[in-house]
Amino acid sequence: MKIGELAAVARCTVETVRYYEKEGLLPAATRSGGNFRQYGAEHVERLRFIRNCRALDMSHGEIRRLLELADHPQDDCGAVNEVFDQHIAHVAERIRELEQLRAALTHLRQRCCDTQAVDACGILHGIAEMENATLPERHTHL
Amino acid sequence: MKIGELAAVARCTVETVRYYEKEGLLPAATRSGGNFRQYGAEHVERLRFIRNCRALDMSHGEIRRLLELADHPQDDCGAVNEVFDQHIAHVAERIRELEQLRAALTHLRQRCCDTQAVDACGILHGIAEMENATLPERHTHL
């Protein structure tokens, strides 16, 4: 199977496949006489795994770790659960951050209910007066 | 005031200040004899505004738009409200996406309750079996 077909079955672009190879997420393919990449079922499986992890918003670092662990089938899967739990924690943390953010934005929004002159706009004044202590820093890649 | 002091009062790094100047968010400073940037109160105000917008997770594009609008104090502030409402909508949308994601992750997590061999791990099998239709695409910069 050539790269276009692989990309099609995994629903990603050809460029993404080549990028994963360069990043070491996908092992280098064998080459045909004309230097075209040749793939088999194991590449399909691996690429689909990677794309599914990306659909779950995992970083390449997290995916790399999962792939390493999956490559030792006899080992205990506790480490897998750990990676996964940490990822869930990242997501939960980001949701908390964004909910704080939404509350702050909604509060600010109420400072300008009517349309008026810009220099009297409650939103702009609200932003100018903010103390940075209000909001959290970002802790995740999400 | 020199760049280090400006950065300190706005609680960001010197590099960030120079970056904002290069991006055109912050107007170019006048220079001292030794080519050091010199800032005044208006720069402090503007930089604090920018940093507060960033704390609200606005993109540089959104901030640029707000700054433009703020530079025409006599105009109607309806456009400001519009930018703001759209940003709130972005945040709400991202929260929805992440909550879907969390649900999917939590569901997957339940497929491996006990520690066992990697090749029997319900999480890894679950990821491998996923259909990409499950999850939404990202629509915002958040």
Add this chain to the structure above:
DNA sequence: TCCACAACCTGAAGCTACTATAGAGTCAAG
């Protein structure tokens, strides 16, 4: 006056996860 050292300067590269482009080569059908 000299020296050390902090703070400043510019320009370029690195980060994440891709996407897009240019220019060239390969292959199957008509």
Add this chain to the structure above:
DNA sequence: CTTGACTCTATAGTAGCTTCAGGTTGTGGA
């Protein structure tokens, strides 16, 4: 034998910075 789809490599761009290299300026103590 030509057309056109597909592939190849290498490079640059995206957002919002951070880090680094290599050089200049300003300030305080000896």
